[in-house]
Amino acid sequence: LYSEGVSAYDDAQWYQCSLFFQDAIKDYNFYKKSVVDCRLNCKHHGIEKRNDTNFSELMQSIMLRSECIRKCKQKTLGKDRAFGRSNEFIENDFQMRKPYEYLQYCYFKVNRMIDAASAAYTFYVLNSDNKNAVKNVQFYREKMKVRDSEFIDLELKPHKEYFIRAMMAYEDELWEEVIEEMENSLKEFYKEEERCRSECEGPLLATSHLEFYSAVAEHYLNVIKCQNTCEDKLSQVFPEGKDGLLAEHYHYLQFTYYKLYQADKASEAAASFLYIKPQDDIMLRNQKFFIKEGYQDSFYPRPEVVEYMERKKKLEEEIKFYKKHHTTSDYSESSYDQDGTTITLTSKELKDYSAFVADGLTNDQDCTTLQNLVKVEAINGDGYDYLTSKPSVISPHTEYETFIGLTVLRAASLAYHRQVTPEEVVLFLDLAEKGRFVVEKYFNLTRPLYFDFTHLVCRTAIEDEERDDLSHPVHADNCILQPDGTCLKAFPAFTQRDYSAILYLNDEFEGGEFFFAGSDKSEKQYFHLFLQVSVKPQCGRLVGFDSKEYHGVKAVTKGQRCALALWFTMNPNYKELAHSQA
Numbered sequence: 001l002y003s004e005g006v007s008a009y010d011d012a013q014w015y016q017c018s019l020f021f022q023d024a025i026k027d028y029n030f031y032k033k034s035v036v037d038c039r040l041n042c043k044h045h046g047i048e049k050r051n052d053t054n055f056s057e058l059m060q061s062i063m064l065r066s067e068c069i070r071k072c073k074q075k076t077l078g079k080d081r082a083f084g085r086s087n088e089f090i091e092n093d094f095q096m097r098k099p100y101e102y103l104q105y106c107y108f109k110v111n112r113m114i115d116a117a118s119a120a121y122t123f124y125v126l127n128s129d130n131k132n133a134v135k136n137v138q139f140y141r142e143k144m145k146v147r148d149s150e151f152i153d154l155e156l157k158p159h160k161e162y163f164i165r166a167m168m169a170y171e172d173e174l175w176e177e178v179i180e181e182m183e184n185s186l187k188e189f190y191k192e193e194e195r196c197r198s199e200c201e202g203p204l205l206a207t208s209h210l211e212f213y214s215a216v217a218e219h220y221l222n223v224i225k226c227q228n229t230c231e232d233k234l235s236q237v238f239p240e241g242k243d244g245l246l247a248e249h250y251h252y253l254q255f256t257y258y259k260l261y262q263a264d265k266a267s268e269a270a271a272s273f274l275y276i277k278p279q280d281d282i283m284l285r286n287q288k289f290f291i292k293e294g295y296q297d298s299f300y301p302r303p304e305v306v307e308y309m310e311r312k313k314k315l316e317e318e319i320k321f322y323k324k325h326h327t328t329s330d331y332s333e334s335s336y337d338q339d340g341t342t343i344t345l346t347s348k349e350l351k352d353y354s355a356f357v358a359d360g361l362t363n364d365q366d367c368t369t370l371q372n373l374v375k376v377e378a379i380n381g382d383g384y385d386y387l388t389s390k391p392s393v394i395s396p397h398t399e400y401e402t403f404i405g406l407t408v409l410r411a412a413s414l415a416y417h418r419q420v421t422p423e424e425v426v427l428f429l430d431l432a433e434k435g436r437f438v439v440e441k442y443f444n445l446t447r448p449l450y451f452d453f454t455h456l457v458c459r460t461a462i463e464d465e466e467r468d469d470l471s472h473p474v475h476a477d478n479c480i481l482q483p484d485g486t487c488l489k490a491f492p493a494f495t496q497r498d499y500s501a502i503l504y505l506n507d508e509f510e511g512g513e514f515f516f517a518g519s520d521k522s523e524k525q526y527f528h529l530f531l532q533v534s535v536k537p538q539c540g541r542l543v544g545f546d547s548k549e550y551h552g553v554k555a556v557t558k559g560q561r562c563a564l565a566l567w568f569t570m571n572p573n574y575k576e577l578a579h580s581q582a
Contacts, residue, residue, distance in 0.1 A: 001027055002090055002099060009102050014109035021103040028094050031077065032199070038072035039198045092447060092572060097123045097155065104136060117146040122154040128239035129495070130573050159188035160237045163245070170252060178256045186249050190304060193230050200226035221322045222446045228315050247276040250305070254286065267295040268302060275301035275309055341438060351533050353516045355545035356442050359538075361434055366427055367505040367539035371562045373424050374456040377414055378404035400467045401556055406456040408432075409578035428456065428564075429579070435501045435566050439544040443499065449568040450575035452497050458562040459512070461555075472553035474517045477567060479548065487548065494567070496574040501544040501566040504537035509559030514543055517550045537561065 005020030045068040093099065100123040107116035117140035124133040140146040153160075162185035169177035200223050235245035254269035267290040273283050290299055345357035408429070415425040432454050440449045459471055478497040479487035489495050502514065515534035534554070535543050545551065547567070569575065 002093070005099070005102060005106075009106065012109075014106050017106035018103060018110060018112070021099050021106060025094075025099050025103070028099075034076040035073060035202075036195050036198050038069050038076065039201055040194070041072060042068035043198075096572065097126050098572070100154070101127075101133070113140065113144045113146060114150050116140060117144065117150060118152040118154055121151040125153050125155075125239050126236060127573060157188070157192055157234070159185045159192055159234065162188060163237055163249070166252065170256070173259075175256050175259045178252065179260070182249055182253050182256070186304075189234060189246060189249070190308070192234055193308075196230035196233060197227040200224075200230070221319070221444065224315055224318050224322070226446060228312075228319060231312075244277065246308075247273050250276070251283070254283075263290070263293065263295055264298040266290070267298045268300065271299045272301040272305040275305050341434075343442065345535075350516065353533070353545065353549050354443075355516065355543065355549060357535055358438055358442075358542045358544070360540050361438070361503060361542050362431055362540045364539055366431065369424060369427055370431070370456060370564065371458070371505050373411070373420060373428065374404065374406045374458050374562060377411070377420055378406040378456065378458065398467075398469050398471055398555070400462050400469065401471060402460045402462065404458050404460075407578065408454045408576065411456075412578065431503060431564060432566055432579070435503050435542055435544070435564070436568060438542060439499050439501050439566075439568065442544060443546075445570075447570050449499060449570060450572055451579040452494070452567040452569040452574055453565075453576055454567075454579055455565040456562075457565055458560050459553075459556050460560040461509070461511070461558050463558055467555055467557070469555060470552050471512060471555050471561075474550050474552040476550055477547035481550070487550075496569045496571050497547040497567050498570045499544065499568045500547045501542055501568070503564040503566070504541045505539055505562040505564065506560075507536070507538040509556055509561045511555045511557040512537060512561040513554045515552055515554065516545070517552055537563065 001020055001024035005017055005024055008014075008017035008020055042065050045065050100119045104116045104119035104123065107113075107119055117137075120133070120136040120140055124130075124137050127133045137151070141148070141151075162181045166178050166181035166185060169175075169181060231246060237245060250269045250273035254266045254273065257263070257266035257269060270283055270286045270290060274280065274287060277283070287299065290296070340360040341358055342360055343356055344359050347354060347356060350356070411420070411425045411428055414420045415422050432451065436449055436451065475481055476487050477500045478493055478495050479489040480493045481487050513534045513536050516532050518532045535541070
C-alpha cells in the first residue's frame, strides 16, 4: 500500500494517492497493534517461577512463548501476513511519520485543506527541525486560514491527550479537572510505556548470520537499548518536546493537590517526583516544607514510580554490563575479519571514546585510483561553497595548506559527461558504502544510517612555513564548540549528523595525524592542545566515531594527505540525495 501510494504520488494521481496512504497508515497501525497485543498476551506463557531453571528449561520456556506469539499472530493477521519479512526502511518511514508528509500534499491537491493541515502537523510533531515541515504548517495557517484548533496530531496517544487537557485546565485553575486528567494521563503513560517496551522486542534486523549465542546477545542488547528510549519517545507531546514528561505529571499533581487542600496526596506526588529527579532544588525545598508541616508519613513515592524506576535502573545496569562484556557485536571484535577488514582498535583501546579503527577496507590500487580522481578532477574548496569569505585555494581551516575536494554530485556529473570513467565513480561510492556498513555494524545500530555528506579531499602543505597550528582545529561534527569546553547543538552546526568516518588513501606525507581531544576547563585558551589519542593515516584505514566526539587533525607539514570523509545521519529527511541518485 505504501509503495502504491508513492507510485501514485509520483504519477500525480492525487485521489488514489490519498487513498493508498490512508489505507497504508491504517494497516500499519493495525499490524503493529496486533503484534504488540500478541507479545503482551503471551508475556508469561511458558515461564515458570523457578530460581533453579537450567539453560535447557529456559530455552523450552522461550520456545513456548514463541509458539504462543506465532499462533496469536496467525489468528489475528492470518497465515499469509503473520510472518512477513520486515522492511527496515519502510518501517523507519512509518516511525518518523513520513507517510503523512506525502499525504498532506495529496490532500492539498484534492482540496481537502483541513485534512492536509492535520497531516502536515502530524509529520511536523516528530520532525520540527525539518524546514519543509515548518513551511507546510505555516502555509496552511497563514495562506489557507486553517484555525489552530483544526491542526490535529493524527497519531496522538491517549496519555498525551489527557496531559494536554490537564495543562489547559491548569491554566484555567480548574484544579479538580487537572487532577482527573493528569491521573488519567499517568495511567495511560504506564500502559503505553509497556507497549513501547514490547514493540522493542522485534524484529531482529541482523544483516549477517551470527553464532547462536552472539545472535541472542546482540538481539537482547538491541531490545534493552530500545526499551531505554521509551520514556523519551512518549515525552514528545508537542513539536518542541517535553523533557521528563513522567516527572512533570507529579510536579503538577503535587501543586494541584495542595491547592485542593489534600496535602497528604501532594506530599506523595512530591516524593514521587524526587524519586525520579532526586536533585531537583525546588522539590527538595518542597520536601522540607511537607516534613515541617507534619506530612512525613505520607512523603513516600507511589508504588508504580518505584517499580518503574527500579526497572529503569536495572535496564541501565544491564546496558552498562553488556556494553562492557559484549562490546558491540561480533563485527567489533579485533579478531573478526570480513573481506580483509579487521577492527584493530576498539572504543576501550581508544580511551573509551565512542570510536574504532578498522584496517583493510581497500587496497593500494584502489587508493591510488581515488587519489588520482580527486587530484585531477577536484575543485579548489569544493564542498565548502557556503564559506563565501574563503580564498579559493587555501584550506578553510589553516592558511598553511591548500585544499581540494570532490563531492558525489560533481563525480556523478563528470561520469555522465564522460570526463571520468563510471568505474572510478562506482569505486568512490562502493568504498563510501563499505565505510557506512562498517560503522553501522560496529556500533550495532538498530536504525539505518544514511549518508549526510560524502567528500573526497586532499590537503597539501605549503612548505617552508613555520607553524604551530592544526590542519583542522578541535571540533565536533554536530555542534559548536564553546570556550568552556561544552558543545552547543544549534544552527549553524550540522545537528542532524550522528556518526562520522574517514577513510585514508595514503601515508606519503608528514604530520596530518587524526586525533581525539579532551578539554581542561581551567585552561580554556589551550583547548586544542589536550590531545588524548591519535591515529596515523594509511591506505585502507577507517576511523569511525560518534559525531559528538571532539577531534582534530595535526598540521600537514610536508606532502599531500588524501582521504574519503563521510558523515552519516539516522534522519532520512537529511539523506544525501546526490548519493542516492548517483
